[in-house]
Amino acid sequence: MHDRHHATGTENVDERIRDLRGRIDLMDAELAELLERRALVAAQVQRLKPVGYFAGRDMTRERELVERMAERAPRLGAEHLATIMDSVIGAGLAVAQEEAAGRDRPRSGTSGPGRRTGRPGERP
């Protein structure tokens, strides 16, 4: 009797963990897509700023966006969100910088043709 209850209880816990992990997996998929979209938009800002990438990091803007997020995520709060967003923003800047370095790297044996032209109005 006691053993049977215990077994049933364990089954329920396993099932509940599986369900909850399924929900986490779905949210992670959404998060990944959001992070990818965010990094693309942040890279666009980098290209427009007079000083972009890590050199143009704007800590006031970052603090403000963290404070706004904390209103929607009170459990995490500004301190944890600051840690999370520091990584998110840092990763976005790193990817944008790598991409820019790739754009600016001269193609072997060419001084013009072969190098991608970039968008109109884009800084060289």
Ligand SMILES: C=C(O[C@@H]1C=C(C(=O)O)C=C[C@H]1O)C(=O)O
């Ligand atoms: C995108 C910008 O550049 C940097 C990246 C930010 C971001 O990813 O949200 C915010 C501020 C800057 O450190 C910006 O200035 O808005």
